[in-house]
Amino acid sequence: MRGSITLIAAAAAFACAAPLASDSTPLPNSTIALVKQRLSETGTDTWTSGTHMEALLELDYPELSVFSSATYPPTSTAPPRAVQSIVASWAAKRPSWTNELAYDNGGAAADPAALGVGWLVAAAFADDATKATYLDQVAKEARYILKSVPRLPDGAISHRPSGEAVSLWADFVSMVPPFLAYYGVATQDQSLVSEAVNQIKLYRKHLQAPSGAWEHIYGGDVVDGGLWNTGNGWAAHGIVRVLATIKNSQYKDDLADEAEQLASWATEILTVAFSKLKSDGFLPNYYGSSTFSDGSGSALLAASAYRLAQLNGTQSEYILDMAATIRSAVNNHVDTSTGWLAPVVGIWNELSGNEAAMVVDNMTTGDDSAFNFLELTRTQRLYGFSIWSFTFPFPLRGRIPADLAHGPVERSLVAGFGLSLLGAISYVRKQEPIFAVLYVVGVVCAVVGTGFLFGFKRQVNMMRDPVRQYAAAVFLLCVALTWMYVFAISIKIHSLSTSKRARAPEGQAFILLLETAWRDYSAGTYA
Structure with missing residues (x-):
């Protein structure tokens, strides 16, 4: 395994030198309400909305989350109103001619797929006509990803659309594989679940650095070989979501080996990432080349660690200790008057234009x-x-x-x-x-x-x-x-x-994912 020696050394050193934290104080409900409010106000991109819905499912409708059950249609009778509202908003502005769940001219091909799980959940609670429409739209999204988006020769699907050079982004792993896996369960198509695992495997092949962490972007016109903290968070959390989908579905026995692989791949990322933990309890924006602390990606990686432990994918005490340290830092840096987390690297949210x-x-x-x-x-x-x-x-x-x-x-x-x-x-x-x-x-x-x-x-x-x-x-x-x-x-x-005005809307969702993952793990809720 590439970078295995480095991983072992990092794990050993970290077990001896890592700071410990055991904060058992839940994030106050008033603060959670503010975090959700800020997320609702600013989370207007497809990937942010997809993560928003995932956070709501885990926090407010846990019986509908893949970390509880991946059966479809869900057995719960309580409709997820907040998720339904988000899906309805996107569906209302979706052009009839597109095959994607949302259309963003010049945007990534993979990002609209982030809406897929929420779209399927909303379909399960909709009236017959709306359900048929939603399911048809989801089917088109899946076909678009699998048939229309360009690939590398080995089959890795590009994060970018046709007409652009094939480009693999770590972000993809939280957008597409969780959707394909859940859609495979919903349609009873095991090949789709297997393809979700395969895409993670291929992305790991191209993006994993010798250390075990993942580079941000491979191929295409924009290459970022840096070990971006949030990119590693996207990868780790996407992996554990697919792992949860498998372990809580009808395919848990057939795909037991794949589940074991997924747990190992997530552990690789977490081991290296947590070895970079700074004295302030956060991880740096880029591993090895940045001293700027990033609370957003740190929260997502900590959430991934708790979910991995919940799924029995790891029993590593030092990974859980680091997750606890990060959680304490995140909670201490959420502004209780506004709900915003700082420091984050969402600087571009306040700049006008894409240029x-x-x-x-x-x-x-x-x-x-x-x-x-x-x-x-x-x-x-x-x-x-x-x-x-x-x-x-x-x-x-x-x-x-x-x-x-x-x-x-x-x-x-x-x-x-x-x-x-x-x-x-x-x-x-x-x-x-x-x-x-x-x-x-x-x-x-x-x-x-x-x-x-x-x-x-x-x-x-x-x-x-x-x-x-x-x-x-x-x-x-x-x-x-x-x-x-x-x-x-x-x-x-x-x-x-250098100010606290930097904003990362997806970071607000990561706060909710972390808090919910910690609560489920602390409650001893295991898959």
Whole structure:
């Protein structure tokens, strides 16, 4: 097994050095109510809504959760009103022509599948007409995932849709396999449950690092080989949900070997993740390359640990001790007046537009395709620049005066917004002082560049060629607007990274998943 030696060593070291916690205090109902309220207000994405419904099933309708029973239709007679409401909301805005449960132009192919389990549960309590509609929509979603979404040659289904390069994201494991497994139970199709296990196996093959933790993204246009904390949480929790579905279904005997494998794979992730536990009780955003604490992914991993113990997949005391430590930290960092958890890495929720998120996502991985109208590339000659180049949405090739192309304006501006953005991004990711210094240097350069920009007005006015004068003026204007746009983003990033205003809606669901998993484990409710 890849990374087995590292895992054994980590486990041994952790058993000796890990801090212990045995907080037996439940999260107050008033705080839970606030957490649920914040989640309802902000959890508008498909993956967040899917996780929201899973949390509600486990917390408010436990008899409908796969951790209690995976039989379908459910034996409970109490309708899950909150889950039904969420499904009805998505169903009302679902385009009739799509095969997915929800359509998000440019979104991931896997994310709508996160709604699948809640959709099936809602169907079981709906009137005949609505039930037929819901079941038909779920069937289309399953066919779309299995037949239309591209795959790697070995059969691993892409997280991204057709038309894009095949890309495997750790997030996928919480979106698709739990849905396929539950749908297989609902339709009495064991092959679907087996395919859920197979997809986890294939994703593990491609994403697992030598340490045993999972990388975030493999393949495609955006590659993130970092060991992202929340990505490992998505993977671990998806695995234990499929494990619970198998152990609480009619296929528990036929798929006993697969269940054992799943428990082992989840343990691999938890062992490495918990070896990174910080003194504040949280795990870092990225293992080995970040000191920024992430309460969101930490909560999901702790919930996975309790669920794994509940399913008898592990009896490891140190894993449970670390889960208890994380739970105490999470509960202590939930604002009792608002319900928000901090610190988290949901910085992009308060930024407008997708460009900012894509700039950061790709800036940190070396992909320059995300720079919407700004392209920073190494080139021999473009618009008179020898190293850095600007690409504008209008033809100015050959019209940029050489004296403008090599003056202090563009150098200061390029250095300014380049360094400030890079510094802010890097500081968010790694929280190292050197990146804060880089950010300050960028600010200074940008301010100097702005001064040069105003001083350049006279030179522009002295040009006698109207075309060159116009081109120069437009050029300077675009440089200024570009700088202001990117610099404003960098300021937003920097301020959010060091404040409690960062929000992660899915993290609210993770709080509920953790609290419910702990309660079930503490009550001795075993599968």
